[in-house]
Amino acid sequence: QDKKAETLIVANETGPNMLDIHGVGANRPSYGVAWLAYDRLMTYGRKKLANGVMSYDFAKLEPELAESWQVAKDGMSVTFKLRKGAKFHDGTPVTAKDVKWSYDRALAMGGFPAFQMKAGSLEKPEQFEAIDDSTFKVTFLRKDKMTMPDMAVPVASIYNSALALKNATKEDPWAATWLKNNTAGGGAYKVASYKPGQEIVYERFDDWKSGPLPKIKRVIQREVPSAGNRRALLAKGDIDMTYEMPPKDFAEMSQEKGNVKVASVPAENSMIYVGMNVTKPPFDNAKVRQAVAYVLPYDKMMQNAAYGRGMPLFGAKKPVTGNDWPTATPYVTDLAKAKALMKEAGMEAGFETTLSFDLGQGTVSEPMAILAQEALAQLNIKVAINKVPGANWRAALLKKDMPMTINRFGGWLNYPEYFFLWTYHGQNAVFNTMSYQNPAVDKLVDAARFEGDKKKYAQDVKGFIDIAYKEVPRIPVVQPMVDVAMQKNVQGYTYWFHLQPDYRQISKQ
Amino acid sequence: MLATILKRLLGAIPNLIGVIVVTFLLTRALPGDPAAFFAGPAGTAEAVEEIRVKLGLNKSLPEQFLLYVRDLSRGDWGNSLATGQSVLTELTTRLPASLELTLCGLVLAVVIAIPLGILAATRPGSWIDHLCRGIATAGVSLPTFFTGLLLAYIFYFLLGWAPSPLGRLDPYLSSPPTVTGFYLIDSLLVGDLDVFVGAAKQLILPAVTLALFVLAPLARMTRAAMLGVLSADFIRTARAAGLAPTTVLFTYAFRNALLPVMTTLGMVFSFLLGSNVLVEKVFAWPGIGSFAIEALVASDYAPVQGFVLTMALLYVFLNLAIDIAYGLVDPRMRIDQ
Amino acid sequence: MSQLIEAIDLVKHFPVGKKLLHAVDGLNFHIDSGETVGLVGESGCGKSTLVRLLTRTLDITDGHIRFHGNGIGLIPARAMAEHPLRREIQMVFQDPTDSLNPRYTARDTIGESARLLTETRDANEIRRMVEEAADHVGLPRELLDRYPHQLSGGQKARVGIARAIVVKPRLLILDEPTAALDVSVQAVILQLLDRLKREMGMSFLFVSHDLNVVRLLCDRVMVMYLGQIVETGKAAEVFARPLHPYTRAMIASLPGGLTGGQASDADLLIGGDPQSPIDPDPNRCRLLGRCPRGTDLCANSAPLLQTWADGRSAACHFVTP
């Protein structure tokens, strides 16, 4: 009985594909491994949301491995004091050398970790300095409000450099191969067993010093791809927790009077949208895009695709303020307006196009696509629907040749300019699925990034949002929910921006 | 004997080469781009191009093929993109799960289908005959994934008879030390009955799902073969010699009917191996089938190639085994003749 | 009489693994125009193989076949279908059911032969030919539009014969044409063949197990044993006074003998099984081991086929005319 109370069984659609978040091709669930098996210098605070769900607090940084830190007077560096007695799982004490090695590694591995570091202006190894065993200093390149928060994200995990180096080779100085299947961390949980594609088992690290000792001693996280089965498992009490279910299931489970409860939080900085590639005529014509924005059946999409699980991003009554994000567009379903716009664009006769979406997101995107297809037919736009298998989605996006897409995007760092940098900026990143380019937007986004003044900042934000919503290369539809379903006796769930579960706060009654 | 086996294996090489070439071409035609995958969510076009060069994907197809074959011959089956793991280790750790499931399904099917077929053949045209045919055909008429989901829903969710479809073992039990990789066998080897029972329980639903699907061909073949044999002249001889009906039915008729049934068995087995990909997906079974599906949908070359190659090798060995078994039963087919 | 077809040192070997099966091993014989020759011999002695060589559906290993003086032995079997001589050699098969395409009506079957082997393309002309042939073999015209399974054994046999004779071949080969027929119809078919032989002036090569039938139908017989001819001669003479031990054993084995009554001399019977036709020893009599008279001589030299003045020949060391 005790054993059951201290064991948490979680079933998910997919599990981590490796244990190293710096690894090439690490998937989302592997962020969860980094979060649990490794510590960071700092972590975010926690707060209770209006609906009673705990959430991380973006505004507050709290100590984790670092006991304290001091930002220099000029604001151009920070010095961390490491926690005394903090140990890695193998018993080696954590030193500033490990921290430096870890940060260097994040940069050196290239790809995603390096990119994430750069988002916080952490770009050069020279910035990181181990002063002594317990003192670590980071020099800033520029004043960037994202620098400090960026050191609390999973990528900035601290590795046991001695252990890792023992398993490094000449060709592989960062022990990338070994760390794929092994951890060298000091986080609250040790990885007890890892079978890729099957399960990962965590065991509590009883010597953990960076926070209150977790209640749950053992976590078994299995992969159960079938959502239906997961719901059944939860309903039967065979698992304690699951996420990534179709919104319909969450909607129903939250209504049911059973042993299951659902915790929901609107995903920060995130939206599901219909994008139109502005390089593909006739979507190069803003009128056509607006027509599409006026014809989409928003309410139906909300009801029949998202099952009400999310915040509508359409039909705003008030103008954009620039203070909150994501914010709704003024568009509503208005066929007459749409037709008029099409006429103005000279496209009354309609055209043919293809609407693509990621099969992995099919539960929501497919009904949306079908509803969109039906609605667009009213404008004589014949839409063919193209499902792209999950793993090909990235490649498909990269090619930038899909005329119309349904997609979702969320940014870790909860700033609108961060979102826009990815999605509207002329640097044309992958997630600028519309290939949208507008120097005015670029200027405003760049300005907002390093803007210190609150008011000016809000003006910049309002500026680029207004342009984006008027030109409407992407039509925001809904800000999705992050839902987790669990047994009623599971307490302490916290929402994190990386969306992975944090078992450290969880307990069973 | 050994020489003939060797010869048979050599004879399979052109097929394997064919399989390798076709798989190679097929995987290269997959729409995904591993370079884009590696580049991660933030990869820029330049970064992707860089990775492409690093992976050798910018080389011409024939060059890539030669490299692939060279690696293969060195025992390097490549790494999976999605899991980052070596394909060979993945396959070897997952293969026992698939084989255990498939064999259980097959044994189950055989245990049901063959008596059913014999029964039907001894009373052709009777209601038993029709019933057997009806049941068997119904089984093969449902898509396996649907049968699986339905069984899980009924027997697990509604009735609570079956254990949770959570993979090979209840989460509270720990897997036995790996010897064969078959939980049923490994648990017995260490004398852990709890694990044995647990593993057996987990096997029931997926095995039944698989068995249902191949009941029909087996029962049908058994019936037809038995009917054919029972009307053969030598059965009349046996009956005229006054042999006991059971002797006639089993020693004489069934052993002869076994020959076509064995051929079907081989086909069914390879069929099962192929179609359990769906069942594995439904029951969260950590086998090579579910692995292959993920990989294929993810355009993950190496695992797909590795999987297909494994299956082809299995197929070759399976056929060899059947030929040898055939020789054991039928002196006319002795392999060294 | 002139020689219609002639075989010279005709050889056919089948590869069996690394060895050779000597199915037909150096045959020399001829069939004259208008002559009916019977070919008898044990099962597996190469009768059907010889027939297939003569009909040119099987490539020969060695030797020659002359048809009216034209060498036809070298025409590849696959090319024979288009050869002008194709129509000259026709054949009636053993099993009337097996030899009819189940999806062809009798008319189709007979007509196909007529159409492909003659220059005629005129449907009416072919129709006439088919009906004429049917009349010849006594097949009622109303049966022409039936499928094989709608015909009785005797009727099927008639269709098979009609197909062969519709092109008026000069040599008709019959491979056990009555073996699959019931006694009750066998007689009719035999009489039909006898009549055709007289009316149409064809040469017959008649292969049979049944010595009684050969005796009644044939002018001359050839006896084969393990790929070789061991005895030939006028039918009446051979049956009256067989020379070769094998022929004698065969005749002695006939139930009721040739003339009815009790079997003849039991001493002449031979037992055992024939030797293997695979790579036989060329210097050894092939009957050795079964022959009541076998001696050392037979083990060391194979007897040659000797011919005597009265047209009889035999291959045995101990036979004198």
Place this chain on the structure above:
Amino acid sequence: MTKATPTLTLSPWPKRWATLRYVVAENPLSLAAFLLFALLVLLALVGPWLAPFDALASNVGAPLSPPSGAHWFGTDALGRDILSRVMVAARLDLGIAVAAVGLSCVLGGLGGACAGYFGGWTERIVGRISDTIMAFPLFVLAMGIVAALGNTVANIVLATAIINLPFYIRVARAESAVLRNAGFVEAARLAGNSEARLLFHHIIPNILPPMTVQISLNMGWAILNAAGLSFIGLGVRPPAAEWGIMVAEGAQYIVSGEWWIALFPGAVLMLAVFCFNLLGDSLRDLVDPRRRT
């Protein structure tokens, strides 16, 4: 005396009607199968006109409504009438099955017949092709083809045809290897038939009956195959109605209690496959003379 009929005589139609009647009378299941088959064909022909609703039109007012007088089979998540979708899908499903099976039957039959009849290198090449295909896990091969070429209906047909190929090759090869030695082939050769003519006029028409059996069995399999592809997301594109995809989509609603979404298409799919399988069995009885008394 000898009753040596070749194992595969196909008697012409008049007689076959009688046998058909006999087979049907002997086996009540066969009768059901024949009736069902007729119904399916009818559905495929006129289904779209008979359907009470537009199969593609969403009705968000009534999503997930259980079977009722208006919607006999209920509606799906977008309020589309499942009965209509099931009816309309018949054409696509049967179309896929017929096209796939037809393609593999023609190619496999021809290849197999040549292999069996000519033997030699033809047989070796065809045999190799067939063995190589067989060495693949077939469903995965189909997946691979569709994944590589794109999930259009044409590619699904192609993939299904390819994985069915070995079965036809096998049947055709075995049958024509037997027929090659049949008396009537030899007789036809003497009647002046060239090799090609022999193949097309004498061999192939006579291997059709056993092929028919295979066709019928494979039709069911083809439908299942398409369904399996749908399950992993490689099936026909939405919003087209197809049984397999409807089952696959409906599967996620089973646990939450909306059983009708998967059940009805599943039941129809099963009936169709069931029907083809039974039909195959009956045809086998019809074709196999041993079963004829």
Place this chain on the structure above:
Amino acid sequence: MSLLAVENLSLEFRTRSGIVRALENVSLELPEGGSLGLVGESGSGKSVLSFAILGIQDAAARITAGRIRFAGQDLLANEGRAMKALRGRELAMIFQNPRVALNPIRQVGQQIEDVLRRHTDLRGKTLRARAIECLAEVRIPDPERRYAAYPFELSGGMCQRVMIAIALACRPRLLIADEPTTGLDVTTQAAIMRLIRDLGHEKGMATLLITHDLGLAREFCDKLAVMHAGHIVETGPTEAVFRTPAHPYAAQLTRATPVGQDRLENLAAIPGNLPDLRRTDLPACRFAERCERRADDCAIPLPRYEVGAGHTAFCHHPTRLEAA
């Protein structure tokens, strides 16, 4: 007393397409140690009759009337239990086409042992020794080696000998041979027939020889029974039936056989085919429709016509009448 007596046996097959009256009112007698030839064209019911005697007829067959007595016992009594006990021990049968009549995947020695094990108490070494003895009895050279042979390794004649060995293993009193030599060479055929005859004489075994080769029957049997369409139309001592056939069918059958004829023209053919035994309007004489001597009275039940001592025919218009 006769060893085997079939009395007024009628048998029919129930098929979907109607009832096949395969045997009607068939009576036969075979004395101890005697030999009876059963002749008739294909489909006349010879095999069905022999199967009925052994009780191995098809499941669709029903015996509707008559009795089969063997050594005084009624074989059909108690649902044929008596027959089951005797089958293979007292009654044995060999078949046409010996190659396919033996289990292809069992060593021939074992097949003999199966029978011996079933009917005797022999086990182990003695069983094997006896099996080898059986092979030797049928003059198979080198029986120890042949014990382990499979049928496909033996020639047709050898297979037939093995069949005979199986049949004779338990020293039956009656051997039924259903066309034992069809498909064999004349020389082999003669050897097999002599073997059967000699063993029959040696062991005092009665033989029922089924054949459509009248020559064979004439040479090997003391008595002859001629069957046509499920009827026995004539029985009698062999020579009597051959010399003075009374039933027109028997007469035509003897004349259709080339044995002993010297001119083709003398061969007679029997017109028409066997009637369809499913017909409900079969005339009493099933030969009537093919018979040139047919008259109106052929439709009424047949008289038994005693041609001579033990020579009987069933016909309204026997040929003998006119000759007399």
